[in-house]
Amino acid sequence: MNQVTKRSDSPRVQRSTTPSSTDRPSSVGWGRDLISLLLFCHVFCVVIVLSANLTPSSLQRRLVVLVAPYTRLLNFDPNFTRFQLTHGIEEHDDHVLEVVQAGQGSPETLIARFPDGTRHFRGGLPFGRYRNLADMFAFHAYRELDDVTAELARAIGAHVIKRMPEPSAVVVRCRWHRAQPLDLRESGELNPADPQAPEYWETIYEADVFLDDDGSPQLVKRASRREVAPSRQGA
Amino acid sequence: MNGTPTIKWDPASMPDRDEAFFDRVSKGWNEFWFTPRSPKILGMLRIPTGLLLMMAVASFTPELWQWFGADGILPASTTAKIAAGDAGTVGTLPSYWFAFATPSAMQVVHYAGLLIVALFTLGWRTRWTSIGALIVLLSYVHRAPMITSQFESVLTYLVAYLCLGPAGAYYSLDRWLAKSRGTEALAACSRPTVAASISLRLIQLHTAALYAVIGLTKLAGAPWWNGEASWWLIAQTESRLVDWTSLRDWVYLVNAWTHAWVVYELAFPLAIWRTPLRVPFLGVGIMWWLLMASVTGLVAYALAMIVASLAFAPVRSPDSGEVSLAPIRVP
Numbered sequence: 001m002n003q004v005t006k007r008s009d010s011p012r013v014q015r016s017t018t019p020s021s022t023d024r025p026s027s028v029g030w031g032r033d034l035i036s037l038l039l040f041c042h043v044f045c046v047v048i049v050l051s052a053n054l055t056p057s058s059l060q061r062r063l064v065v066l067v068a069p070y071t072r073l074l075n076f077d078p079n080f081t082r083f084q085l086t087h088g089i090e091e092h093d094d095h096v097l098e099v100v101q102a103g104q105g106s107p108e109t110l111i112a113r114f115p116d117g118t119r120h121f122r123g124g125l126p127f128g129r130y131r132n133l134a135d136m137f138a139f140h141a142y143r144e145l146d147d148v149t150a151e152l153a154r155a156i157g158a159h160v161i162k163r164m165p166e167p168s169a170v171v172v173r174c175r176w177h178r179a180q181p182l183d184l185r186e187s188g189e190l191n192p193a194d195p196q197a198p199e200y201w202e203t204i205y206e207a208d209v210f211l212d213d214d215g216s217p218q219l220v221k222r223a224s225r226r227e228v229a230p231s232r233q234g235a
Numbered sequence: 236m237n238g239t240p241t242i243k244w245d246p247a248s249m250p251d252r253d254e255a256f257f258d259r260v261s262k263g264w265n266e267f268w269f270t271p272r273s274p275k276i277l278g279m280l281r282i283p284t285g286l287l288l289m290m291a292v293a294s295f296t297p298e299l300w301q302w303f304g305a306d307g308i309l310p311a312s313t314t315a316k317i318a319a320g321d322a323g324t325v326g327t328l329p330s331y332w333f334a335f336a337t338p339s340a341m342q343v344v345h346y347a348g349l350l351i352v353a354l355f356t357l358g359w360r361t362r363w364t365s366i367g368a369l370i371v372l373l374s375y376v377h378r379a380p381m382i383t384s385q386f387e388s389v390l391t392y393l394v395a396y397l398c399l400g401p402a403g404a405y406y407s408l409d410r411w412l413a414k415s416r417g418t419e420a421l422a423a424c425s426r427p428t429v430a431a432s433i434s435l436r437l438i439q440l441h442t443a444a445l446y447a448v449i450g451l452t453k454l455a456g457a458p459w460w461n462g463e464a465s466w467w468l469i470a471q472t473e474s475r476l477v478d479w480t481s482l483r484d485w486v487y488l489v490n491a492w493t494h495a496w497v498v499y500e501l502a503f504p505l506a507i508w509r510t511p512l513r514v515p516f517l518g519v520g521i522m523w524w525l526l527m528a529s530v531t532g533l534v535a536y537a538l539a540m541i542v543a544s545l546a547f548a549p550v551r552s553p554d555s556g557e558v559s560l561a562p563i564r565v566p
Contacts, residue, residue: 032269039268039433043440050444054452072328075376075383075391083385083449085531086467087456094473114308115473123476123534125294129382131474131532133308136381148317152381155313162306179470182463182483195472195480 045070049077054084082135094177095138095204097130099160102171102208111170112160137174141205149174149205150219157209158217169210171222176202268436271427276550277397277434278358278405281365283542284393285356287535288372291390292349295375299345300338302379309379311336317381328377331370348374358407365398389539392441400434438546443504445543450500459497462490468530477529499523507547520544 045067052060064077071077086092099112115122115130133152140148153172161167180195192199206222301307311333318327327333335341348371355361355368372394376387403409404424413420458464466489469479482489499519506512521541528537 032265035433036264036268039437042437046441047444050448053448054455073373074395075373075387076395078385078388078448079380081385081388083445084452084456084459085527086458086464088458088463088467089456092467094471096473117473122474122532123528125291125386125535126298128384128386128533128535129302132382132384151313151316155310156308159301159306159308177471177473179467180472180480181470182466182486182489195470 046076049079053078053080090176090178091135091139091142093179094131095134096175096177097134097137097156098173098175099157100171100173101164101168108171111164114156134174138176138204141174146221150207150221153205153207154209154217154219157207157219158211161209161211161217167211169208172207172209173203174205176204178202268433269429270432271429272432272435273425273427273550274401274404274431275425276546276548277400277402277431278407278410279548279550280393280438280542280546281358281361281397281402282356282406283538283545284390284397285352285368287386287390287539287542288352288368288394289349289356290535291387292345292352292371292375295345296349299341302382303332303341304338305336309382311378314379314381328373328380330374330377332374332378358403358409361401361403361407361409365394365402369394369398384536385533386535386539389445389536389543393438393539393543396434396437396441399437400431401428402434404431435546438543439507442543442546443507446500446503446507450497450503453497453500459493462493465489465493465496465530471531474532475530476532476534479530496523496527503544507544510549513547513549517544517548 048060048063048067049071052064056064064071068077072079082092097114098110100108100110102108114134115127117127120127120130137149137152140152157170157172161170164170178200180200181191184191184193203223208220208222210218212218295302302309304310315327331344332341335344351364351367351371355364369391372387372391376383376391401424410421410424413424453459453464456464458467466482469475469482469489482492503516503520507516521544524537524541528534
C-alpha cells in the first residue's frame, strides 16, 4: 500500500494526469502516433541504407533490397557512393575515358577525353559528371563486368562517331592514372618525379566501336584488366 | 545489520522502473520531434539549398542533349540496360526525362524545371514548389544515376526534408506576401510549428548519420589509419583543384591532416548535439569542407555538406524571442 501511495504521489504520475497529455483530442494523439511510426520507419530505412554503403552484410543486403522501393525512389540510398573519398586502391585513383581515331598505320588522334580539365572547370558539376562516368566505367572494368562497360563504351563511341565530320571507327579506352606515391622510392624502385610520366598511366579497358550498315553501334573488345586491383595498404 | 541499508530485490518494483524508462523514452521522443519550433532556420536552409539545386540543374543546360539525347552519351536505353543489370535494385526509376525525346521538348522541360527550382529558392508558394523542386531533382538523378555523386545524395535529402516543413515562412516571397496581407497573416507565417521541428530534426539526424558513415567508412581503409589518405587525394592530378604536393616533404603534416579529418567526422555526430560545441564545430566544418574541396575538386559536395551542417546553427527567432533550436536531448 505504501508503495502505491508513493507511486500515486510521484511527479511522473502527476505529469501523466495533466490535462495536456490526457485530455488532448484523440485525433491529435493518433496523428502523433502515426507520425511517430512513420518517422521510425523512415529513420530505420535511412540507417539501413547508410550503414550498408561500403561492405554490407548478407542481412544488410537483404534489408537494402527490401527498403529499396522507398529509399531508391527518393535517392536516400547512397548505393556505394564513395563518401570515404579514397582507400588508397586503384579504383579510387583518377580515371579518364579517351576516344581516339585509329588510323591504319598512322598515329592515333585523340578526339574526346572525359573528363577534360581543359574544357571544364575541375570543381564544377559538368566536370564532375564526366569524372563520375569515368570512375563508374573503371569500377566495372576492374570487375570484368563486360555488360556494363560494353554498353557504356558503345554509347560513348557512337556519340563521338556521330559528331565526326567523316564518321569512322574509334577506339574507346579507359585509362587509370596511378597516383604518385608519397615516397618516390616505394617498393624499392624509384618512381618518376613527373606525375604525368607514362609509367603512371595504364589502360584498363579498350574496345573498337563502329557503326554497322544500319547505323547501330557495334563493339569489339580489345583488352581489359584480369583482376581487381590490389590495395596499397603496405605503402 | 541494523542501520545498514540493504538492497532487496522486489519484483513488484520492476514494472514501475520499466514504466519510468519507457516514459522517459516517450517523453524524449516527443520533445525531440514534436516540440514546435520556429521555421526561420528552414528559410535559411532553403536559399542555399535552392541555389545548389539551381546550379545542379542549370549546369545541364549546355550539355542536355549531349547527355540525354537519343545519340547522347547516356541514351535512355543505356540507362535502362545498366539499371536492369544492377543487382538488388528496382530497375529504372521514374523520371520525366524518359518521356521526352526531341531536343525542343527537352529544352522546354529543362527550363520549366529550372523555373520551378528558382521559385522554390525565392520561396514562392513554397509548399508546392518544394515538392516540384524535389521532382525535378529526382528526375535528373534517376535519368542518369551513374553520373551522380556524393553531392546529389546530400542535396536530395535536404530538398526532401524541406518539403515537409514551412520552408517558405522566412526569407521568402511567401512571407513578403503575408506581410502585405497584414500582421495576422505574418504572425501565422512565423509561428513555431511541429512540421518545422520534424523537417529540421530529419535534416539534423540525417546529417549526423551521414557524418558517422563518412567517418566509419574511412576507418575501413588502411590509408586513413597510416596517415597517407590525404596524400592519395593530393596526388590525384586529374581532379584536384589546388596542388598541395609540396606537402610531400611534410609527412607528419600529411599524417596529422588525415587523422584530424577522421577525428572531426567521427566527433561531429556526437558533439554537434551539445549546444556549446556547435559554433566551433560548424566553424571548423566550413573550413574543413572547403579544404577538402581544394584537394578533391568536389566543390558542390563540400558546399552541400556545409549547408546540411548549418541545420545545427543556433538561430534566434526575433518574432518569438526564443532560440529556435532549444538544447537538444536525444531520446
